[in-house]
Amino acid sequence: MDPNREPFAERLTRAVQERRSAVCVGLDPRPDRIEPLFPPDVEPAASAAVFCKGIVEAISDIVPAVKPNIAFFEALGVPGIAAYAEVCAHAQQAGLLVIGDVKRGDIGSTAEAYATGLLGPKGARDTLAHHDAVTISPYLGSDGVEPFLTRAAAYHQGIFVLVRTSNPSSAELQGLRVEGDETLADAVAGLVHQWGEPYIGDSGLSPVGAVVGATHPQELSNLRKRMPNAPFLVPGYGAQGGGAQDVVAAFRADGTGALVNASRSVLYAFEKTGTTDFGGAARQAAQEMSREITAALETTS
Amino acid sequence: MDPNREPFAERLTRAVQERRSAVCVGLDPRPDRIEPLFPPDVEPAASAAVFCKGIVEAISDIVPAVKPNIAFFEALGVPGIAAYAEVCAHAQQAGLLVIGDVKRGDIGSTAEAYATGLLGPKGARDTLAHHDAVTISPYLGSDGVEPFLTRAAAYHQGIFVLVRTSNPSSAELQGLRVEGDETLADAVAGLVHQWGEPYIGDSGLSPVGAVVGATHPQELSNLRKRMPNAPFLVPGYGAQGGGAQDVVAAFRADGTGALVNASRSVLYAFEKTGTTDFGGAARQAAQEMSREITAALETTS
Numbered sequence: 001m002d003p004n005r006e007p008f009a010e011r012l013t014r015a016v017q018e019r020r021s022a023v024c025v026g027l028d029p030r031p032d033r034i035e036p037l038f039p040p041d042v043e044p045a046a047s048a049a050v051f052c053k054g055i056v057e058a059i060s061d062i063v064p065a066v067k068p069n070i071a072f073f074e075a076l077g078v079p080g081i082a083a084y085a086e087v088c089a090h091a092q093q094a095g096l097l098v099i100g101d102v103k104r105g106d107i108g109s110t111a112e113a114y115a116t117g118l119l120g121p122k123g124a125r126d127t128l129a130h131h132d133a134v135t136i137s138p139y140l141g142s143d144g145v146e147p148f149l150t151r152a153a154a155y156h157q158g159i160f161v162l163v164r165t166s167n168p169s170s171a172e173l174q175g176l177r178v179e180g181d182e183t184l185a186d187a188v189a190g191l192v193h194q195w196g197e198p199y200i201g202d203s204g205l206s207p208v209g210a211v212v213g214a215t216h217p218q219e220l221s222n223l224r225k226r227m228p229n230a231p232f233l234v235p236g237y238g239a240q241g242g243g244a245q246d247v248v249a250a251f252r253a254d255g256t257g258a259l260v261n262a263s264r265s266v267l268y269a270f271e272k273t274g275t276t277d278f279g280g281a282a283r284q285a286a287q288e289m290s291r292e293i294t295a296a297l298e299t300t301s
Numbered sequence: 302m303d304p305n306r307e308p309f310a311e312r313l314t315r316a317v318q319e320r321r322s323a324v325c326v327g328l329d330p331r332p333d334r335i336e337p338l339f340p341p342d343v344e345p346a347a348s349a350a351v352f353c354k355g356i357v358e359a360i361s362d363i364v365p366a367v368k369p370n371i372a373f374f375e376a377l378g379v380p381g382i383a384a385y386a387e388v389c390a391h392a393q394q395a396g397l398l399v400i401g402d403v404k405r406g407d408i409g410s411t412a413e414a415y416a417t418g419l420l421g422p423k424g425a426r427d428t429l430a431h432h433d434a435v436t437i438s439p440y441l442g443s444d445g446v447e448p449f450l451t452r453a454a455a456y457h458q459g460i461f462v463l464v465r466t467s468n469p470s471s472a473e474l475q476g477l478r479v480e481g482d483e484t485l486a487d488a489v490a491g492l493v494h495q496w497g498e499p500y501i502g503d504s505g506l507s508p509v510g511a512v513v514g515a516t517h518p519q520e521l522s523n524l525r526k527r528m529p530n531a532p533f534l535v536p537g538y539g540a541q542g543g544g545a546q547d548v549v550a551a552f553r554a555d556g557t558g559a560l561v562n563a564s565r566s567v568l569y570a571f572e573k574t575g576t577t578d579f580g581g582a583a584r585q586a587a588q589e590m591s592r593e594i595t596a597a598l599e600t601t602s
Contacts (some may be wrong), residue, residue, distance in 0.1 A: 061482050069407070078428075101404070107467060110370055114375060114376070116376045117372070137404070143470040172443055173492075177479060178485070233417075
């Protein structure tokens with residue numbers, strides 16, 4: 001069966017259930033941290049590709065998804081972008097859902113160009129469309145999101161809209177009070193719900209997800225209420241400070257509907273082992289994180 | 302003299318004065334519109350590069366800047382990104398300021414990766430850093446902008462922060478009332494001013510610019526007051542409906558401090574001529590636009 005026949009949210013739910021894990025591993029190849037693993041003459045883009053593909057192979061049977069962040073590849077120039085495409089294709093072939101963390105956003109006709117490049121069929125060689133979903137910035141409003149949504153819906157892919165990010169200054173704008181008693185993040189959540197509503201599938205989830213940081217546990221439950229049908233992508237676990245109890249509120253009552261992302265705490269787990277077995281260390285860290293989250297969900301259910 | 306020795310805002314002011322033009326030409330190679338110019342066997346990325354380099358050659362002595370939008374290159378996959386880098390490098394060699402319209406934004410440590418790839422020295426082969434400035438999304442707040450600003454300041458480059466975009470649904474979030482009588486765009490404008498203040502140069506301009514659409518003339522003058530030291534990048538002229546009178550308010554009292562961007566109305570001017578001389582038609586359209594803006598500025602000064 002072609003998994004692309006099933007809508008994104010259903011594929012996500014199934015993958016989480018099959019792996020018994022809601023963990024998404026962020027693929028952020030930081031040159032200074034992977035450098036010790038490679039001989040000095042290896043090109044940085046080649047190191048990034050080998051490292052990320054090694055992580056993929058180590059975790060593909062125990063987690064449902066990976067989230068390569070294109071920033072770390074773009075930093076390596078054109079060869080870095082080729083490595084990004086290679087890593088995404090490799091992860092999809094390994095059976096993982098690939099969430100391209102690209103945070104794109106532009107006016108309608110330009111958003112259409114982005115959507116064409118980042119979502120859709122995988123026909124072309126060297127395409128950047130080896131994604132099951134991508135992250136999107138909401139600042140330009142509906143007409144900047146609509147082209148991504150149309151294309152995602154047509155190809156059974158998804159989008160995750162930035163709602164409340166995990167970084168320290170995220171409240172600066174996202175926490176501003178707007179009309180009524182809402183914050184800007186609440187207003188974006190309202191749009192996310194509205195954008196997704198026409199596309200809600202059998203699982204009760206839409207292809208329009210939300211990025212909500214684990215570093216704001218008090219807001220996660222409020223935002224879950226405002227977006228009952230949105231898949232949540234929750235960054236900020238581990239290195240950024242969020243823990244298992246903090247992310248429980250991102251899940252729906254039945255324990256579905258959220259992916260919790262960790263990048264540094266999984267990718268660079270080898271640094272604490274004193275070995276170069278980065279894959280083994282990442283696998284162990286991802287398993288541990290999956291167990292922590294499952295345990296936290298069971299305690300509260 | 303190495304033009305990189307002078308801060309971005311001063312280089313911008315000088316280029317505008319030398320060319321007697323505040324026009325920035327947006328390089329948005331749309332496959333369906335450039336297709337008639339090339340034999341059917343030319344790869345889309347090659348067509349995009351040839352077209353954009355042709356435009357650059359036709360206008361490099363009459364306008365100060367170009368703004369390639371990476372979305373149209375990303376849509377063509379990895380070869381498209383190589384074409385983007387090639388076009389940016391070509392435009393800089395032709396003496397144009399290059400504003401990379403990338404609208405990037407992420408949490409601090411990831412923004413640092415983007416900034417490393419998109420700004421800084423041009424040492425590396427295949428780098429994407431052939432930019433004099435890049436556009437940035439503000440949704441993540443200060444720590445998502447700071448790495449770009451630090452790097453821009455160090456290398457005498459600039460950033461243009463999205464404040465009020467030119468698209469129809471831009472008011473959906475940007476026009477929301479926040480605390481006091483301000484809109485979200487006003488709040489972002491306050492941050493832009495604050496981010497730029499420590500870096501204001503001899504010309505009275507900072508390296509932290511603002512994107513404010515020509516489609517909101519009533520807000521341009523309000524936002525100019527809130528950001529007296531910010532270079533303005535004004536999209537939405539021409540195809541999106543803004544005219545010369547609409548953009549006057551973006552300039553400072555002395556007629557400096559703004560670039561007005563047009564993409565489609567310049568790039569595809571050849572379509573109305575019945576010829577394939579796209580460079581000649583673009584040159585004429587850019588000259589006409591420069592004259593319109595100069596005339597409008599003179600009338601109001």
